[in-house]
Amino acid sequence: MDDGELLAALIGHEQFRNDYAGGGVLSDGTRHGPYWLRLITPDLYESISQERAVQILREWVDPLWDVPTELETDLQREVFARVDAADGIYHLGDLGDEAMHDWGGVHDSFHEFVLIDRAAAQVTLLVAADD
Template sequence: MATQTLRCWAGQHGELSDSPGDVLDAALFTVVNSASRLYRLCDLGSTVFHDWGGVHTDFHEFFASTRSGSL
């Protein structure tokens, strides 16, 4: 579910070129796919937005952990 959510978000404005797609595969999806546990954090509301938090229409936050600790 997380991989599908993140891929849809990343490609929402069109297919990614090789470079950004490769970076997502290496940095993000490697962590997501190797996690022992993956939690999707709930919407904390607009009061905790970063200054740029409202720039994107979608925001997804996950916490990945392994048996030895967080990734």
């Protein structure tokens, strides 16, 4: 399967129907993050470097905040190690106001990455969001 097919399979999966605002996965959901699910397609994901992904994530964590040691350890293990291992990293950019669902503006920040690690035969959906 090529990367575009993996992205399409991910978008089509039931677990992708999550608004990341506390509602969890809805099997018949029409939202993904702040966006209408029907408007998300594989070609909207931009291939980015590991360095760029780390930069976006570090800016989200906020470099001015003194991250507690335990949280930094968790971030390193659960997030940054996965970014480092990925063969392909795709970022869903801002889709604009037209793609936002009826209450999608609840997120102050929403960053989504798809990490493809072919050696581990693993696809990881990584979402960094706050509301």
